[in-house]
Amino acid sequence: MSSLLQGVNLYLIGMMGAGKTTVGHLLAKQLGYAFVDTDDIIAQAAKKSINEIFAEAGEVGFRQIESDVLAQVCAHTKLTVATGGGIVLQRENWGYLHHGLIVWLDVPIDLLYERLAEDTTRPLLQDIDPKGKLRSLLEQRTPLYKQADLRIPVNATETPEQIADKIMQAIPSVLKPTTVNS
């Protein structure tokens, strides 16, 4: 499989709570790729949590840093990249994402909410109506997530390992094998 991918990066996109970070680790291992998470790179570089960056720079400031990080990441190969849930919002980011193979983890809203209900690390969900906020973000972003090369539907019974296997099995369907010259 890694020879089929020929070092092309895998970018996982999808809503917060979709499992990009969790599944990304497993995929990287299976592919013999390094794993990176744009949220982690941002937090490490700023020496601040994502919550603190949102509080100090606002979402606009965060999105600018996120684009800068993505631009640097896409200069490398053999990476599995877990992206932030809102990476699809900036048009310029698609130019970077399309350097690699884009995989959308499509998770139903009730499952996302169940996973994130107790979580305080996603600043956009610190809202009086977190489920309503999640729903409106999902509605706004679904047309963007649909631009992925691969859509992987995820249900409540699937483990991260099963989801990683599903992605591995689906990858060949969207790869163009290079012609072998004899």
Ligand SMILES: Nc1ncnc2c1ncn2[C@@H]1O[C@H](COP(=O)(O)OP(=O)(O)OP(=O)(O)O)[C@@H](O)[C@H]1O
């Ligand atoms: N298949 C799964 N089954 C059960 N729990 C899961 C699964 N995938 C992820 N989780 C749990 O859901 C939560 C969110 O997962 P994760 O942090 O990987 O999402 P994310 O897509 O990276 O979110 P964000 O965009 O906010 O970074 C975590 O607590 C994780 O353990």
Ligand SMILES: O=C(O)C1=C[C@@H](O)[C@@H](O)[C@H](O)C1
């Ligand atoms: O969906 C979003 O907009 C976000 C998701 C997280 O990964 C972080 O990038 C941040 O909390 C914003």
Ligand SMILES: [Mg+2]
């Ligand atoms: Mg994540």
